[in-house]
Amino acid sequence: MIEINERDRAVFEAGIKLGALYHQFVGTPISTETIDDLSRAMEQSVILQPYVRSVSVMIDREMVEKRENPEFRYCELEGRMLHVNLQILYKNTIAYAELAYDEGLDYPMMSIKKIEEM
Amino acid sequence: MIEINERDRAVFEAGIKLGALYHQFVGTPISTETIDDLSRAMEQSVILQPYVRSVSVMIDREMVEKRENPEFRYCELEGRMLHVNLQILYKNTIAYAELAYDEGLDYPMMSIKKIEEM
Amino acid sequence: MIEINERDRAVFEAGIKLGALYHQFVGTPISTETIDDLSRAMEQSVILQPYVRSVSVMIDREMVEKRENPEFRYCELEGRMLHVNLQILYKNTIAYAELAYDEGLDYPMMSIKKIEEM
Amino acid sequence: MIEINERDRAVFEAGIKLGALYHQFVGTPISTETIDDLSRAMEQSVILQPYVRSVSVMIDREMVEKRENPEFRYCELEGRMLHVNLQILYKNTIAYAELAYDEGLDYPMMSIKKIEEM
Numbered sequence: 001m002i003e004i005n006e007r008d009r010a011v012f013e014a015g016i017k018l019g020a021l022y023h024q025f026v027g028t029p030i031s032t033e034t035i036d037d038l039s040r041a042m043e044q045s046v047i048l049q050p051y052v053r054s055v056s057v058m059i060d061r062e063m064v065e066k067r068e069n070p071e072f073r074y075c076e077l078e079g080r081m082l083h084v085n086l087q088i089l090y091k092n093t094i095a096y097a098e099l100a101y102d103e104g105l106d107y108p109m110m111s112i113k114k115i116e117e118m
Numbered sequence: 119m120i121e122i123n124e125r126d127r128a129v130f131e132a133g134i135k136l137g138a139l140y141h142q143f144v145g146t147p148i149s150t151e152t153i154d155d156l157s158r159a160m161e162q163s164v165i166l167q168p169y170v171r172s173v174s175v176m177i178d179r180e181m182v183e184k185r186e187n188p189e190f191r192y193c194e195l196e197g198r199m200l201h202v203n204l205q206i207l208y209k210n211t212i213a214y215a216e217l218a219y220d221e222g223l224d225y226p227m228m229s230i231k232k233i234e235e236m
Numbered sequence: 237m238i239e240i241n242e243r244d245r246a247v248f249e250a251g252i253k254l255g256a257l258y259h260q261f262v263g264t265p266i267s268t269e270t271i272d273d274l275s276r277a278m279e280q281s282v283i284l285q286p287y288v289r290s291v292s293v294m295i296d297r298e299m300v301e302k303r304e305n306p307e308f309r310y311c312e313l314e315g316r317m318l319h320v321n322l323q324i325l326y327k328n329t330i331a332y333a334e335l336a337y338d339e340g341l342d343y344p345m346m347s348i349k350k351i352e353e354m
Numbered sequence: 355m356i357e358i359n360e361r362d363r364a365v366f367e368a369g370i371k372l373g374a375l376y377h378q379f380v381g382t383p384i385s386t387e388t389i390d391d392l393s394r395a396m397e398q399s400v401i402l403q404p405y406v407r408s409v410s411v412m413i414d415r416e417m418v419e420k421r422e423n424p425e426f427r428y429c430e431l432e433g434r435m436l437h438v439n440l441q442i443l444y445k446n447t448i449a450y451a452e453l454a455y456d457e458g459l460d461y462p463m464m465s466i467k468k469i470e471e472m
Binding site: 265 | 426
């Protein structure tokens, strides 16, 4: 029997936040002109949640531009447009996690990049 | 057989926008401090869409305050917190629609308030 | 000043339902094997709502197949995969609405197809 | 510098799945009659994703009943209605995770219950 430790908790919380962000906001109508305000609102929705030390949400401007419907001049937020860096602080452990589009796999990949014990 | 006219189109588009807004954003983590940025991002997601003449999204501050979890200091956006005014312009017809919490029915009610032909 | 009538209400409710369905479910993980159960759950979420007379949700099997990630064997529900037929009955008026992918515009188009007064 | 190991990956993936499930489906119209099909569709959306060994989604029937709007006879899926058990298998490590409503905190709590190395 393995005890759940601080590190498990930090890493688990990181996963929760990325999964939540993704499925809350994918599908939102977006254009190059609303990228800044939408990414800011997304960051704020994360930073409110427990154990979040910092988060940055970047939305790929080129991809948005390319996907904008020529007739209606907007598109929808897709997972592959997102680049998110997240730090979770649980007690003395920091988990650094990322959501980034993996071109090779054609997949919005979430990963743990680093773990620090302070 | 009844022909679909401008007025039908304006009213239909109003319904689409309110239904979409509601189900895109309900569930988003929110606190009294993020109300302004979230409502702005919500407005922008609507204004991008076809035939929208104007939209205002208000989130009920008192309700958010009351719902904030005492331990974690945030809550989730609920339909009953929303007050939305929307104008759709389709050709020469303006449809004014609203989403507002109906206390009697305990229901976030969407309605057409007015139709104008210019 | 124009009075809101039964027909306006029927058409408005049709818009609400399609907008809601779309933004509730787009982003859901899906594969060809889960199409049937997901479309059934989507239909049920619509049929519960006020004034819905009937609804059918079809998800384009070919598109799902094509979009399935080769490594992970699933994809996400996209608007363009959806074909929805909806009937709203408001008092004595039936509004027939549709969501269907418009290839020419590359857009998931919602439209009122027919209105009947009984 | 700490190496990311199998256990971190298993636990992280568990977090992703719970966060995603929650924010994809909260807000869905539901009644006591659609609980079974909706929870089945939710399970299927999880089981498709990488490293999921098993998942069960239970929706609290009593809570749904209590929340059903008396006029319209349905409500919306809320986080507190959900009880989810999830197993992630990453290489030789199994992470057991749960989403369950914590009455004391009035919060839908996600947690790691157990970790096994095979």
